Amino acid sequence: MNRLSVLALALLCALPAFAQRAALPTTDAEARALAATITPTDLRRHLTVLSADDMEGRETGEPGQKKAAAYLQSQLEDLGFPAVGENDGYYQTIKFSRQKWEDVSMVLNGKELRHLWDFYSAPSQNNSRDQTVIDEITFLGYGIDDGTYSDYREHDLRGKSILIFSGEPRNAKGNFLLTGTKDPSDWSLNDGQKLRLARERGVETVFVIDPSFKQNVQEVRKETLDGRMRMAEQTEAERREANSVYLTPEVTRRLLGDQYRKVIKARKKIEKSGKSRPVTVPTDIVLTQRKEVTELIGENVLGFLEGTDPVLKEEILVVSAHYDHIGRRGDAIFNGADDNGSGTSTVLEIAEAFVQAKREGKGPRRSVLFLWVSGEEKGLLGSEYYSTHPVFPLDQTIADINVDMVGRVDEKHADNPYYIYVIGSDRLSSELHQINETVNKDFTQLELDYTYNAEDDPNRYYYRSDHYNFARNGIPSIFFFNGSHADYHRDTDTIEKIDFEKMARIGHLVFFNAWQLANQDKRIEVDVK
Template sequence: MIRILIAGALLLSLTGNAQERATLPTTDEQARQLAATITTDDLREHLTILSADEMEGRETGEPGQKRAAAYLASQLQDLGIPPVVNDTGYFQTIKFSRQNWDTVDMRLNGEPLRHLWEFYSSPSKNANRETVTVNEVLFLGYGIDDPAYSDYRGHDVAGKTIIIFAGEPRGRDSNFLLSGSKDPSEYSLDDGRKLQSAYQHGVETVIVIDPAFKQNVQDVRRETLDGQMRMTDRTEAERQEANNVYVTPAVAKEMLGKEYRKVIKARKRIERNGRLRPVAVPTAIQLTQRKNVRELIGENVLGYVRGTDPRLADEVLVVSAHYDHIGRRGDAIFNGADDNGSGSSTVLEVAEAFVEAQKAGMGPRRSVLFLWVSGEEKGLLGSEYYASHPVFPLEYTVADINVDMVGRVDPEHEGNPNYIYVIGSNRLSTELHNINEAVNRDFTQIELDYKYNAKDDPNNFYERSDHYNFAERGIPSVFFFNGTHADYHRDTDTIEKINFDKMARIGQLIFYNAWQLANQDKRIEVDVK
């Protein structure tokens, strides 16, 4: 039997400063008492609110999702879990955007250029604007503005269109001018810095000569065609990048005409002495960049229970669930009781069990982050955002337990609700798999079904819930899932069809896993490559 410990096998001293005393080990019976706080009544209470019509299907960025986030935060506050995000309390704010071109058109000397063949322009990196006419372009080197090297120094470019080379200049010794070595600077790796510099100097449009056009156009092609919601660092109102287009060297040569040689000489002059002599070139360009934009602001909700062991408290276990759903279609409200009101309610109950442990002087040795993410239905965006912008360092994140749909019975288990699909437990850590097997054997005795854990599973559920963004970064992760059913992603996924007894058993299994991971002496190992 796995013995679940709180702070090692030391007995509580009867004398001395209370802060220096070791904590009693937690017995199996004490663990059972904590797990028993996960009840059908509490689960029903939470889910009744989260899946109510007033939540309008909890679609990311919509009022219903905001109300659901507020409810989760209110429950954390009632439990006594303090806010953890500096400016936004319990919320980690995420900006989402879906952008595509309504019209993107570039004409040179009256002739249209082919988008994605002769030029490309990314909707997410440009402001929406009507047709502009360009009678002159100014060659401005590489468009860099840096203390070590600047193409802008001494030149007024406000209101102008500039044409620049991609990348950054090298000197006579073949070293990059900015770094003074063979290593490129960020200007080679991130064109955004050039576009921001151009914006700050009042440039109207940046034309970039891209020698790697065929390779680089693929990302823009995907963005232009897929129309997916994406995370973004800023809203349109916060944009600080000049509008831009990228052209092939052949188009650039045609654009510069007889001045092309002067531009090449100016480029060589930069390489010789690090100084730019701009070249003004008359031209006839028309550029239209009209786009469709939909922006959303979503929130992840965070509840954090600090560990009690000074040696282990910086290590963090994540227990996650997505609380968003797909909203409404006309008068039909997609309540998402199972998907994923069930998982969200379960994580609330597991959080309460950990708080009860704290109150009893048995708080977990490691810290535990209870994480409710939005944007899952948009492509796992909320968990991707957390994994990309972690509040607690990922190198100290020991594992993720993810809960997504745990309140129903799928057709394969009709008549037998005492099961759960377990996905991913052995993909990175055999120890994580063994812990789940052991605590289930010793405490919950649920049928663990690994059907969807198969690497050749045609449903590919392993990559379809929020644990995957942790697993991709090498963090052991396990996903608990009841399978799909006839009401999946339909407006018939409602609370009266939820099996709360099943939810409570799964919640207790999740608690035992979390309790073990938060309290054992060594963090689990990644031993599967």
């Protein structure tokens, strides 16, 4: 081998995987043919449906959003995507709620106690109910029913209120009774388990003696003051826990009065014999837990294409777009043709191109999840929910390509519609940035504008679309965006203003990025801190 050959080989080895474009299942010509299936005609067909008046602006939780989800599902079914969502379907239900107390009060022996000072009760952990009078309470140890230890046994507690200690019992040696070691069981770690058991046994209210009251009350204080939508594991209709109130030890003594010593003796008996004995105490309690609830229930839509490589198929590329919009205001329908009917339609067409590749025996080596999220307009809620409840492991998710508003031309580019703003490509991976630069140069020749990628961008677009919930979890993410325009979040964002030729060209760029990421030998690296 001569000196020039050695030098050439060294340079080749120094090139990153994306530049070598190794192990792709198609030639450039075949990849171009697949991208060419993303056409202005097909994009218009999808967007005509998604931005129609009968979609009512696709507001999350409203009928229009449900119709849009059904349309996406029908397209996935027609393309032959498997059902990987809930209940053997294509959806992941997102659940968020905003809950606050209208009135939370507790009167003990005629004296009103102070919420967040003498007692606390979290609105998200309780059913709303009006004034309840409690004239007796049963001390029931720790409120546990387990194979090795039970506070309940055969006691009939239907319609009753109980008083329990937090945590779980220990023996004289300091070991937990349920585990026999210094390590606690789930009963210590999960109050919800105790509250669900109480509800199953017919208990109406659980009063918990909290020795760490000052520390634990802080989280409830935050919830009480927080007016944001918060993630919910269940809807109000699905709630299966008894109502709960947490007490300071001092208030507990006042509640029990001269029966306090009996309760302490009962606790010591548990520690000594491992057996619980209930103590019923007369009380004078008036409790009100009335709350205001705003719930948001939507659906993320999942289209999963399994990879062809026996090893690499365990890695997942996500291609995402939000399909919700802001609904209607009176008679005005906010159709959201650009925001984000354009991205939704584009991802549908890219999904079809990948399916076509697989039908031709040239499917991607890695698996690809086409993810349409709702709740974006409410604060990126759908992608937040997916990132905390991933259908596929986040540590196996190699990247997210997010498409949000790609059908219009902003004022800056009025003379050249063939541009796209690129956001986030270099925030975590310099390789992702270079892949986009390379495939654009080789295939699409769009103007790549990085204006909104600047760290000091006053618009903060990097934090305002669904890619961010992947990026904040360390997953390289790239966001394609056409910029704002006069019709942004107005009822004039309608389909006749969409540039479908431009939209198709951007769809090609997204496809080539996805194709490269799904097929190159090495997973892209996170190399930016």
